[in-house]
Amino acid sequence: MTVFDLNTYRSAGSRVFAGRDRGREVRIKAMLDDMDIEPGEVEVSVPADVFSVNSSFFLGLFGPSIRSLGGPGFRAKYRFVGRDISRVVNDGIEEALNTSSPL
Numbered sequence: 257m258t259v260f261d262l263n264t265y266r267s268a269g270s271r272v273f274a275g276r277d278r279g280r281e282v283r284i285k286a287m288l289d290d291m292d293i294e295p296g297e298v299e300v301s302v303p304a305d306v307f308s309v310n311s312s313f314f315l316g317l318f319g320p321s322i323r324s325l326g327g328p329g330f331r332a333k334y335r336f337v338g339r340d341i342s343r344v345v346n347d348g349i350e351e352a353l354n355t356s357s358p359l
Contacts, residue, residue: 258294260286261301262309271307279316292321292333302338309341314348322352 262273265282273279283289291298302309322330327349336345 257296258291258298259301260288260291260298262306263301263303266303266306271305273306273309273313275310276312276316279313279318281316282313283317283320288317288321292324297332298334300334300336302336302341304339306339309339309344311344311348311351314341314344315352318348319352322349327353 262282265285266273318330318334321334325333330349336342
């Protein structure tokens, strides 16, 4: 299993992951396009002390994965641990799949 630790991409002292552009930037640095096609699960570690992962950041980071893998495929591939962001994940999946231009 591959581990994708969001803490690696956190700005010093920050407790919020925000902004679609920042999500896209992290996606590129983390090489998520490669993770999408590699076999096996990806464990996404969300730091426990994070206050928020906003929907724009989530969609910038995972929108292409969701559209490529589909909702069930994304859920099977990416497992979120640490801080509970299930609401952001669920809403993000729905928005990525149901919005004609989510970016």
